[in-house]
Amino acid sequence: MLKRSQWLENARKLDWEFSYVKEEEVFPEVASGKPWLPHDQWKDWDEPYRTSFTEYVRMQSKKDDALAAVREAIGKPEDFWRLPKPWLSALKLHAATLPLAEFAAVIGNLRGARFGRDSAWRTMATLGALDELRHTQIPLSSMHGLVHHDEQFDWTHRFYHSNNWVAIAARHLFDELLLTSNAIEFAVATHFVFETGFTNLQFVALSSLAHDVGDRMFEQTLNSIQSDEARHAQIGLPVLATVFEHDPAYAQYLLDKWFWRAWLLFAVVTGFSMDYLTPLEHRSRSFKEFMQEWVLDQYVRSIEELGLKKPWYWDTFLSALDNYHHMVYASAYSYRASVWFDLVVPGPEERAWLREKYPDSWDGFDRIWQTVTEHWEETDIGNDFAVHGTAIVTFCNLCQLVLSGGTPAKNTATTAIHDDKKYIFCSEPCRWIFERERERYGDHRDVVKRVLAGEAPANLVALLTEYFGLRFETWGKDAFGGDYPWLYRKRTA
Amino acid sequence: MIPLYGFLEGDSIGLLVLADENDTAADLAEKLQSAARIRVKAEAKMKVVYQGVMIASHTTVAEAQMGALDRFDVIKGELR
Numbered sequence: 001m002l003k004r005s006q007w008l009e010n011a012r013k014l015d016w017e018f019s020y021v022k023e024e025e026v027f028p029e030v031a032s033g034k035p036w037l038p039h040d041q042w043k044d045w046d047e048p049y050r051t052s053f054t055e056y057v058r059m060q061s062k063k064d065d066a067l068a069a070v071r072e073a074i075g076k077p078e079d080f081w082r083l084p085k086p087w088l089s090a091l092k093l094h095a096a097t098l099p100l101a102e103f104a105a106v107i108g109n110l111r112g113a114r115f116g117r118d119s120a121w122r123t124m125a126t127l128g129a130l131d132e133l134r135h136t137q138i139p140l141s142s143m144h145g146l147v148h149h150d151e152q153f154d155w156t157h158r159f160y161h162s163n164n165w166v167a168i169a170a171r172h173l174f175d176e177l178l179l180t181s182n183a184i185e186f187a188v189a190t191h192f193v194f195e196t197g198f199t200n201l202q203f204v205a206l207s208s209l210a211h212d213v214g215d216r217m218f219e220q221t222l223n224s225i226q227s228d229e230a231r232h233a234q235i236g237l238p239v240l241a242t243v244f245e246h247d248p249a250y251a252q253y254l255l256d257k258w259f260w261r262a263w264l265l266f267a268v269v270t271g272f273s274m275d276y277l278t279p280l281e282h283r284s285r286s287f288k289e290f291m292q293e294w295v296l297d298q299y300v301r302s303i304e305e306l307g308l309k310k311p312w313y314w315d316t317f318l319s320a321l322d323n324y325h326h327m328v329y330a331s332a333y334s335y336r337a338s339v340w341f342d343l344v345v346p347g348p349e350e351r352a353w354l355r356e357k358y359p360d361s362w363d364g365f366d367r368i369w370q371t372v373t374e375h376w377e378e379t380d381i382g383n384d385f386a387v388h389g390t391a392i393v394t395f396c397n398l399c400q401l402v403l404s405g406g407t408p409a410k411n412t413a414t415t416a417i418h419d420d421k422k423y424i425f426c427s428e429p430c431r432w433i434f435e436r437e438r439e440r441y442g443d444h445r446d447v448v449k450r451v452l453a454g455e456a457p458a459n460l461v462a463l464l465t466e467y468f469g470l471r472f473e474t475w476g477k478d479a480f481g482g483d484y485p486w487l488y489r490k491r492t493a
Numbered sequence: 494m495i496p497l498y499g500f501l502e503g504d505s506i507g508l509l510v511l512a513d514e515n516d517t518a519a520d521l522a523e524k525l526q527s528a529a530r531i532r533v534k535a536e537a538k539m540k541v542v543y544q545g546v547m548i549a550s551h552t553t554v555a556e557a558q559m560g561a562l563d564r565f566d567v568i569k570g571e572l573r
Contacts, residue, residue, distance in 0.1 A: 331532075364503065391508045391529075403498070413507055424498055424562070
């Protein structure tokens, strides 16, 4: 019997010359991506894991057995209800936004498995597709099961099938990134930017917080998923290196575009969880500190090693690191009935911690939370809508998230007119991406334009129930009904 | 009604303000502050900026030639 080293290279590198079709027909640019290069330019494509299918199945089986044992021991509903209430909201946010996005990533990986330009890439993408299916099934199975005890967990499945504003934004991102990207753009955007750059934040850094909170089930789930991500993320770098060699401007564009888009998503999903929904006593570091450790240092080092530059908007990004997730969280709290998880008001100790972690930006947010707190002081416990916004909020025409760019002192929203149509963007990078690919994004209507066109109701409660798909039982509330031990209530029932 | 994007200094989000063409700059400032009151305390002295220029308090939406989906800002300062 042949040893592994004797057959693996031949099995991985199984490319051949076509006799009755052209290479361009087998790998058309529309599906394989640009720059279109003959296979000769891809033949040295390589990645470090070099996993065979047998090894893959054996390894995944062990991981699944280990996770099943953990779930058996500590994954029962009563184990979840012991967790702090705000942390359960972090789980609901994760459960709705990521597992079904991973399912969409199966498609992106399968496109790589068919249209990737080298056989070793295609093999890895096949394993990547299997990984993503696993990353869908594990959290769907463990978290949707909690719906019997808490209806908000129904959004684990419901989210992407709704017109909730967060779902519209997430679909706008993931449909492009995972479902429609060609093999090259998918590899650079998903494997290099998203998985090498950002998923460490959710799957490693947040996993360490899960450990501190005592949520061992979520911790083990994230760890198990991340071990797969670390392998198939390796597809990205060699693809990027080849694109850079032949079209450096396009390589830089892909990085700059997808770094910004990924940043906005993780600022909301991970930023909320780390700086607001993790109980203060369990916070080891701030979202910004985790970003610096897990994303910035490594990402900048990897692109500079290739000869690429930081994105042109780097200063804007560094400012956003101090502000963006705080801007969106304060906005989301005051429109919490528009989401499927509960939010909390940061109390005096949390505000002191946030000031220490964000000394350059916290003042503006502290004033907002002081005002929110004073409204709760005048309001009966549980009277959520007395401390809730009623005006229609506004959305960016690129990312579809709320117009919460910049700082409380200066919102960075920027407008543009194209073909007599008016557009508005949360930031210059969103505007730049939109204008580079206007034919792709120009006809997508944000929630405001849907309301003005009569597609969505203007009345807030009707918008929540008829369009966003929420009900009183499922829409977000203050996690404690405004009943905080530190809050001096001037009015009593 | 004319839908406008309003941005209030001190706030975390832009809001849609439904304006009448006869609304003055003072009316716009009041409407936006009222819509944002959960997060930002209303102040008496605020001015309206449209296309980079401060609008006098008595100037109407029509006179300022504000159109649907235009942006205005309400910032701290005396409304003249």
